[in-house]
Amino acid sequence: MNVITVENLSFRYRRAKEYSLRDVSFEVRRGELLGIIGPSGSGKSTLCLTLNGIIPHSIRGDFSGEVIVRDPGTGEEYNTIETPVAKLSTVVGLVLQNPESQLFSMTVEEEIAFGLENLGLDRNEIMRRLRWVLEVSGLKGLEKEFPPNLSGGQKQRLAIAAVLAMKPSVLVLDEPTSQLDPLGRNEVLGLVLLLRKEHGITVVLVEHHTDYILRFADRIIVMDKGSIVLEGKPREIAEEAETLRRLGINLPPSLEISYELKKRGLISRLALTEEELLSGIRSL
Ligand SMILES: Nc1ncnc2c1ncn2[C@@H]1O[C@H](COP(=O)(O)OP(=O)(O)OP(=O)(O)O)[C@@H](O)[C@H]1O
Ligand SMILES: [Mg+2]
Structure with missing residues (x-):
């Protein structure tokens, strides 16, 4: 079953000359870890922003084609162009490329509770979810910390925890380890694997550490200049080493x-x- 279906999607930012996405079609299947790689400027972040509706609702431009999100819980389908971001965010959780830009509260627990209060959940449910995400994200004991004082890996885990608290079926992570040292990187990628294995969460992961994607992804999409140029299982993508090298992707x-x-x-x-x-x- 597909949780996200993207069909013939093209997007040009307002006032930009070139299209950042060109006729992109793919699907995200329930339970999989889909890896996305591609050189800088190939459209990976733009694509992520279309998956929960930030494009075209908050960031406007020329948008054509469609993105259909399906809630595996209810079976209901949502066309992102007709559905508010607040609704889409309960199915597709997006962690942005720069986690600092996503953190704005005084404490770790406020950061996590913020989105939940906006969902209009009752106090008990908020507390239950708060305890759950603190536990899975390994942030228990840091509830009262000031987010800017956390380590890089902890900040990124907090950004993930805040999104996870909305109980999305799909987690979209845009280069979650790009600003981390190897230790922080392992912490975050370990959390991603745990969420997938033990909590059944579908993961879309943009990651320039190709070694991780080749090792753990079920399927890989390779982007270049706004288009998908390769799609396949890790071993199939590895066979295209020369193409990857030509695109400037580190092997x-x-x-x-x-x-x-x-x-x-x-x-x-x-x-x-x-x-x-x-x-x-x-x-x-
Ligand atoms: N807000 C914006 N307005 C205009 N053009 C933009 C905007 N954001 C991105 N672009 C352009 O869209 C193209 C794709 O950018 P995008 O950030 O999606 O690439 P990326 O693959 O995520 O790159 P990176 O690996 O550096 O994060 C680039 O040419 C970029 O300059
Ligand atoms: Mg990017």
Whole structure:
């Protein structure tokens, strides 16, 4: 079942000369982790903004085609152009590229409760959700902290927690680790995997760390100049290493090395991870 269906979507920001999205069509399937990669300026963030209606409701421009969001709980379908962002946000949660821009409260718990109060939920339900997201996001004990004082990884987990509290079926994360050190990066990506495995949340993840996407995504979309240029399973995308390189996408060393070894007929299978590379080399 598709939770999001995008059909022939094109978008040009107001006053921009060029289209930032050009005839984009794809679907997000329930329960999957869909990875999106592509060079800077290829339209990844713009695409994310269309998935919960911020484009075209809050950011305007020339919009054509459609984005249909389906609530897997009720089976109801919403065309984003006809549905307010507040409604769409309860199905599709979007964590923006820069988490600082999303945090504005005095404490961690206020930050999380803010969106819930706006939903008009009663006090008990707010408390229940607050406890749940503090627990899953690993922020328990930090309820009274001032968000700017948190570490990078904690800030990003808070941004995710605040969105998660709305109980969306789909979580869209736009480069959640781009400003983090390796430790913070592991914290955040670990949370994403947990949400997917243990809470059944569908994930759309824009990530320039291609190694993670190749290892954990079910499917990958590659964007360039506002269009989808490749779509497939990680192994299918890895086979296109030369195209990825040409687009300026960083490839993980295990893929680079195995690609060269395979080209020379030394191994038969590309390695998506270091473990696969090692076992390939050991069998030489
Ligand atoms: N608010 C805006 N107004 C006009 N043009 C914009 C706006 N935001 C983005 N663009 C343009 O749209 C295109 C796609 O930008 P977008 O931010 O979606 O790319 P991206 O793939 O997310 O890049 P990055 O990897 O750097 O985050 C770029 O050419 C960019 O300059
Ligand atoms: Mg971006």
